[in-house]
Amino acid sequence: MPKTKKTSKLRIIFMGTSALAEVILESLLKEKYNIVAVFTQPDKKAGRKKELKISPVKSLARKHKIPIFQPEKFDEDVISEIKKIKPDLIIVAAYGKILPKEVLETPGFGSLNVHASLLPKFRGPSPIQNALMAGEQETGTTLMLMNEGIDTGDIIARKKIKINPNDTFKTLSLELSKLSAKFLLENIPLWIEGKLKRKKQDETQATFCQLIERNDGRIFWNETAKNIYNKYRALYPWPGVFCFWENDGSLKRIKFQKISLQKDSSQDKRRAGEVFQLKNKIGIQTADNAVIADIIQLEGKKSLAAKEFINGHPDFIGSVLE
RNA sequence: CGCGGGGUGGAGCAGUCUGGCAGCUCGUGUGGCUCAUAACCACAAGGUCGGCGGUUCAAAUCCGUCCCCCGCAA
Numbered sequence: 001m002p003k004t005k006k007t008s009k010l011r012i013i014f015m016g017t018s019a020l021a022e023v024i025l026e027s028l029l030k031e032k033y034n035i036v037a038v039f040t041q042p043d044k045k046a047g048r049k050k051e052l053k054i055s056p057v058k059s060l061a062r063k064h065k066i067p068i069f070q071p072e073k074f075d076e077d078v079i080s081e082i083k084k085i086k087p088d089l090i091i092v093a094a095y096g097k098i099l100p101k102e103v104l105e106t107p108g109f110g111s112l113n114v115h116a117s118l119l120p121k122f123r124g125p126s127p128i129q130n131a132l133m134a135g136e137q138e139t140g141t142t143l144m145l146m147n148e149g150i151d152t153g154d155i156i157a158r159k160k161i162k163i164n165p166n167d168t169f170k171t172l173s174l175e176l177s178k179l180s181a182k183f184l185l186e187n188i189p190l191w192i193e194g195k196l197k198r199k200k201q202d203e204t205q206a207t208f209c210q211l212i213e214r215n216d217g218r219i220f221w222n223e224t225a226k227n228i229y230n231k232y233r234a235l236y237p238w239p240g241v242f243c244f245w246e247n248d249g250s251l252k253r254i255k256f257q258k259i260s261l262q263k264d265s266s267q268d269k270r271r272a273g274e275v276f277q278l279k280n281k282i283g284i285q286t287a288d289n290a291v292i293a294d295i296i297q298l299e300g301k302k303s304l305a306a307k308e309f310i311n312g313h314p315d316f317i318g319s320v321l322e
Numbered sequence: 323c324g325c326g327g328g329g330u331g332g333a334g335c336a337g338u339c340u341g342g343c344a345g346c347u348c349g350u351g352u353g354g355c356u357c358a359u360a361a362c363c364a365c366a367a368g369g370u371c372g373g374c375g376g377u378u379c380a381a382a383u384c385c386g387u388c389c390c391c392c393g394c395a396a
Contacts, residue, residue: 299393300327311348312335
């Protein structure tokens with residue numbers, strides 16, 4: 001569906017923060033949509049020296065000289081500011097803030113949300129990670145008309161894709177970003193022309209997922225190899241998976257930048273978390289099979305291929321991880 | 323001023339506290355063994371110990387300063 005003259009005149013407010021939001025904003029700009037304002041999360045202090053971190057959406061908006069708003073809260077002032085902009089449509093993608101009803105109802109064509117899951121499954125933040133962690137075989141992107149709940153609005157369009165068994169968050173989120181952007185562009189004109197029907201979400205199928213935090217990357221070796229691998233896929237490259245290794249009497253954090261699954265033919269009985277040599281690789285025992293540690297990073301050190309890590313830490317083999 | 327770890331032949335590490343011959347595993351090269359090998363044996367090459375300054379008869383090691391890398395936290 002080509003963009004009509006009507007859609008290019010639409011006054012659109014875009015709200016988003018993450019990399020997915022960036023891809024979507026970029027494609028809207030590329031198609032010459034009239035983005036009159038961009039809302040994104042306030043800058044946060046980040047990094048080792050508490051430097052101010054600017055969201056990718058913000059720098060993109062800045063580049064295109066679009067007015068940027070970074071409210072902490074949607075109070076009266078912000079709401080009246082939005083009304084003054086007179087938007088015809090609000091598009092929200094991974095923004096990270098809940099919008100009051102008054103804002104949602106300001107634009108004549110409503111407020112659309114792009115969500116990277118097959119709603120009503122995986123409502124809430126981090127839908128991509130949670131789909132991977134759950135070992136889902138398919139996911140997708142959903143366009144919905146926002147209401148006051150979190151991802152509970154009526155669905156106007158949905159598209160599925162398959163999840164590759166070796167997909168990580170990195171590969172899947174990239175794919176979903178592109179898909180979501182393309183899908184949104186296809187459907188905006190249809191929505192404007194009233195060709196899309198609203199469909200209520202099936203509440204009995206709804207699941208809600210939490211925001212991913214660093215500590216979610218903790219590996220528990222009494223889980224199955226498949227679950228551990230799924231966790232790695234979901235959390236690569238951020239925040240990554242880790243556990244602890246007792247070395248020289250101190251407990252050190254150890255991250256796994258890459259792990260893989262491999263059938264372990266040996267019949268030795270091992271404890272969960274025990275490190276052993278499997279041919280020329282490093283295996284770690286789980287509740288059932290072993291996982292292979294391919295790239296390892298000890299706290300304070302750079303990440304290393306398993307073979308190099310062993311050169312400097314031969315006592316790693318035989319130790320039991322926590 | 324958020325907390326912490328680190329920089330040592332090509333790679334990964336020990337040595338620093340307590341100053342005194344530059345060490346380990348791996349890689350590389352040469353030779354040997356082998357039907358053969360990511361195997362094994364022997365030998366060898368390869369270092370401004372992150373930079374600068376200070377203390378000392380003597381500094382990888384102690385003091386000062388700067389640069390770079392990383393983990394946590396946010």
